Amino acid sequence: MKKIRFILFIAFIASAHALFGQGQIIDFLKAGQADANTLSQAYLLPYGEMLGVNLNSGWYNSAKVHKVGGFDFTITASYTTAPNSKKSFDPQKLPLTVLEQNTPGMAPTMAGSDKESMGFHFKDDPFKETVLNVEGANADFFVSPMIQAAVGLPFHTEIMGRFMPKTTYGDFGKAGLWGLGVKHEIKEYIPFVKRVPFLEASVLAAYTDFTADLSVDEPGVGAGKLETSAGAFTSRLLLGVNVPVVSFYTGLGYGTTTSNFDLKGTFNAGDEGELTDPVALEYKTDGFDFNAGMRIRLGIFSIHGDYSIGEYAVITGGVGINFR
Template identity: 30%
Template structure:
């Protein structure tokens, strides 16, 4: 697997599937190929949705009218200790044409995040009248390359509106590398409830509500891998996440502490597009747009962090507890 950076982690994970005998997996039939690929890819899409939904705030205090801040933010969703995300049980009873070479009926095999190697399967099937007999090694994942986190990075801008309301926008222009294109955008609102209290100016804390929406889309050109004959082969990816959080922070002049608790939800869809000519059979079998992989996440999230303010220059960092624990950090430039 190639060197991975920023959001291209996901695309390179998809590439691992493409380069790990996808020809033979399709030879097992569409049902088996889709079932395995779904189980293999689900954790990495969950991790990326968790990573890209973080970083919406660094204070419970909304900016005043005309106040603004521009931030460069990075997130890292860790899966180092998430063993359940790095492997899954492949039970041959759930598959039509796949058996383990050692004769066992179920084994732990790697997901796109894992590091299990040496698991061989035997494909024995009749597909479209063609007899298929193949032995292949299942792919490993990111942990085998000593990568134990899923990163995201973006530019975020915030501007203060009236009555304690702050508008936010985030953006990452499409990155184009090695046949991959990935980018995203998002919008959010923060409203400070303590602005409506008579004692707002003397309260030691600020309390806000935050809503944020993030959209990611990307493509990967499978034809560049030369893994399987065909035409117009690509993987198209779309992800959408929503986060709803309550935030509280201190109101000190230089360094402040903040924390929040909320709920995150998201959906992802990966479409395998193009024509694929399976050559593991005496007569080639051609599949067109073979399948789509769909996934959802939802759950409670909470974080704690700190922000250092030195005039127009600010730094912040926080740690999020969720299904994928994440570290977020940012460099900020702002006024008021």
């Protein structure tokens, strides 16, 4: 369990450390706090949204609800990819106060190619000398492992939970996660479905909360931490076919996510002097998505995989122990 918690945190800091701790966002501070936040908001958009989408993934691998006392323990991993529309942004649409792009065109987000870049200069500089470059980071995907359990209750209901106690990981920082979900069978309310033993129908509602503090240390610039909080809620209609060994499932639902990133500490911003707690970002998403998947069950052991279609595509796979 401890190793899996560590993998979850490493998956998060792998991209966060590259973006906050190795120069790109810190470099934005040269433009002052206002423009640094404006650029960071646009540049990190895929990262903030992919984090929320991942938290809404992996909640189920069947439309069937456990019988009373039935349970499952599942380990999953969700792989989310950013669409092409999130790999660049138009600087001319940003309310920049002191910066101006060197040439017309689109600038890469973190999900853009590392071969793409856009230079910026100060608006009041008659020589238009480049003061910073926005460069892509090829970070167009996000992977997150997840551990969760579910148990069957009376009245055709199942309660689910995911939990990772807030744990410190050496000098990296600390992270924690919890989530609760409820699944209720509605098969009995649908005349045709309730007469077919192998058809399943249920509804699900679930919420996940994630918090993390990541150490950020840029030599010669400053040290601090990146405080991250994210919440994700999903509600879904689940339909499935449950036969021996193999079952199929689909889910149609609506989800909302909110992710916050706050860079805390004092950093040297060059001509701008020192800035304290310079960056505070918030991302929100909402919308419908659809997924379809398959689970293979051998005794109490199972393996599953599914694909979600939405603004951000998600591939989820995992293994588990299931009883009743």
